[in-house]
Amino acid sequence: MTAPLTDVAIAQAHTLEPITEIALRAGIPPEALITYGPTKAKVDITRLRPGRDVGKLILVTGISPTPAGEGKSTVLIGLADALTRLGHSAAAALREPSQGPVMGIKGGAAGGGYSQIVPMEDINLHFTGDFHAIAAATNTLAAMVDNHVQQGNALGIDSRRIVWQRCLDVNDRSLRSVITGLGGTAHGTPRETGFTITAASEIMAVLCLAADLPDLKERLARLTVAFTFDGTPVAADELGATGALAALMKEAINPNLVQTLGGTPAYVHGGPFANIAHGCNSLIATQVALRHSDIVLTEAGFGSDLGAEKFFDIKARHGRLDVNAVVIVATIRSLKYNGGLPRTDLGTESLDHLREGVKNLARHVANIQQFGATPIVALNLFTGDTAAERAFLRAWAKDFHVALAECEVWARGGEGAEDLARVVLENLSQGSSLLYDPERGVEHSIEVIARRIYRAEKIEYSPQALRDLAVLRENGWDRLPVCISKTQYSFSDDPTALGAPTGHTLHVRQLIPRTGAGFIVVLTGAVMTMPGLPARPAAEGIDIDDDGRITGLF
Incomplete structure (x- = not known):
């Protein structure tokens, strides 16, 4: 039996188009292209011509992540390729991978299977610096x-x-x-x-x-x-x-241009985490994409409680962006995990655990609706998903009045997301709104997010956080938006509270003014701004052969 291809093997077998051709497809003039070899480039923002009307913006987020994997970036890339296949001028705008997760627990972060951005080894390792x-x-x-x-x-x-x-x-x-x-x-x-x-x-x-x-x-x-x-x-x-x-930072400010396996232009620029930072790619890259493509897909890290909330209340606020649709990526395996099914049993059909776990998806859908955006569920299929489980989710979506489309992007690339693309195009809306008014103060902003997005009952401030509040008020920083650093695994600050918990307490540990960025970092629970490596880091499986071919990047 032939072993299944790895992500890196699929990427290495692909013949990339010259980046000059991708730039031409993206509407980037030659004088604005700074090439880094034949397959990647930076776009010199000072040499771009005046933009046209901006395109439609689609935000891709996900349910609460689990060890089972959801494939948010993989779905985004496949959806971008599907739109291209359907004849639309599309572009992807994603974050750059951090070598922390690449060498740690996550491995490579450029999509997967036949839904990747390439050259994936370069993107995952150093890229353009x-x-x-x-x-x-x-x-x-x-x-x-x-x-x-x-x-x-x-x-x-x-x-x-x-x-x-x-x-x-x-x-x-x-x-x-x-x-x-x-x-x-x-x-x-x-x-x-x-x-x-x-x-x-x-x-x-x-x-x-x-x-x-x-x-x-x-x-x-x-x-x-x-x-x-x-x-x-x-x-x-x-x-x-x-x-x-x-x-x-002279060169770093210019967005990077690469391509998907389907030849769709992809701007990959900036990489803040969503659990301890604001979780969105650069505003510059998104705006360049919007000025040169009819449809732009961008991502926000983790679920609606983290990346998507920060996308709306920080990035969209700063950049005056309107979001025309939000794709929420879910898998049957992850929903069953959120419903309490052990990780070792996720390949087993269990409608009871799926029924319990879908409450997590329902919460994310409701959260997105609070921003005035149209949510669309992308059900990323795995080979072990059963007909009964898929039918259950289709029926749930109908009863919940939310659009749902299945996709198979890992195995089929853009072709596997064409149904999803059609559903997205049918559900585009005019724009979006924000959740809170920073002028009402940091405590008010935190309370709105905690109660409406996390469904917390109380907010407790540590003695340090109370001292920090006093400093914010003294220096006039208490009217800045907030960037809440919280575990990605739960709506609460307890990573073990899966599903859709309510009535919990948000524990605010520290408030850090980021006066250059223009927001206040709110540390909650036990979240750390410097992660650690797992017992067996992904770095142990990465290698390079005598011909310079890299393996082990998933």
């Missing part, structure tokens, strides 16, 4: 803060209140809390600090929300790095760092 540029800028600023304190501290920075952390694009729990400056007076002032993973760094958020280079510089200038002894915030611009940071 955007993550490295973000890390370089972040760590340069950290070095300048420490150096300022060492060289006389003219600004009066309290070294105990330096809030700017270094970053690294690796899952490394050992770097969550560290002490720097050891070794004597020549080596700096000893202090406690830590590392954030690059995907959750503020400069990643700045890159993904900036409108252009001048806006990027303004955001970099107002990054809060520390507080003085009298409690005054210190910004990056006061250290003379803005120009150097912008120079390091």
Whole structure:
């Protein structure tokens, strides 16, 4: 029996089109193309011609993720190819994979099977260097803060209140809390600090929300790095760092252009996580795609409670984006898991567990409707799904008055999503709305999200969070939108509370002002901004042969 092809083997067997042809298809003029070899490029945003009317925007999100896998990016890519097959001018706008998950628990993150973006090895490993540029800028600023304190501290920075952390694009729990400056007076002032993973760094958020280079510089200038002894915030611009940071980000601000296996243009740019950051690709990439294609599919990480909420209330708010439809990706296996079926039994038919687990899907559908958007359920089929289970979900969707379409994108690519594409086209709406008004204050924003999206009954603030609230109010930052960092596995902050829990308490641990990005990070539960590796990291299975062919990227 022939072994099934892996994602990387399928990608390596594909003959890619020259990126110049993909750019022509995407409407990108040759003078705006900065090629990185024959199959990937950056788009120079300063050389783009004036845009036409923007296309329709479709957001792809998912149910609460499970170990069974849902295939959100895989469905998005297959749907983009299906729209292309049906004769539409389509483009995908996705996030760049972080090497943390690639080397950790998730493996490669460029779709799967016959629904991938390529060259998948490049996209998963280094790509065009955007993550490295973000890390370089972040760590340069950290070095300048420490150096300022060492060289006389003219600004009066309290070294105990330096809030700017270094970053690294690796899952490394050992770097969550560290002490720097050891070794004597020549080596700096000893202090406690830590590392954030690059995907959750503020400069990643700045890159993904900036409108252009001048806006990027303004955001970099107002990054809060520390507080003085009298409690005054210190910004990056006061250290003379803005120009150097912008120079390091000069190329990173330009979106990356690649292709799907079906030849659809794909803009892959920026990669904030949705559980500890805002979970959306860059606003620039999405806007470039909208100005050059009739239909653009973009993603928000994890489920509606995390990525989709942040897409609407942070990214769409900043970029004045209208969403014309939302695709919610679900699988029968994941719904049964949310219904309490053990992972080892997910291949077994169980209508009882499916009936219980579909409550999770119903919650995500209801959440999307709160933003005034039209939800469409994409049922991503697996080979073990039974006729009875599929019939149950079709009947549920009819009773719940939500559009549902099955798809088989892993095995069939765009062809397997044509029914879904037709359903999406039939259900496009005029636009979307926002959930809360930041002008009513951070506590109000948190409460609206907690009660309406998470269905929490109470919000509890730790003593640290209450001190943070006072700082926000003192500095006028309490009118910024909020970016809630929460476990992705549950609507609550307890990762074991599956399905659709209600009546729980949201535990707010810390509030962190991200003045450059323009939002407040709200840490809840036990979520960490630097993940750790699993017992057996994916890195153990990655290799390269003597001919330079990479294996093990799933």
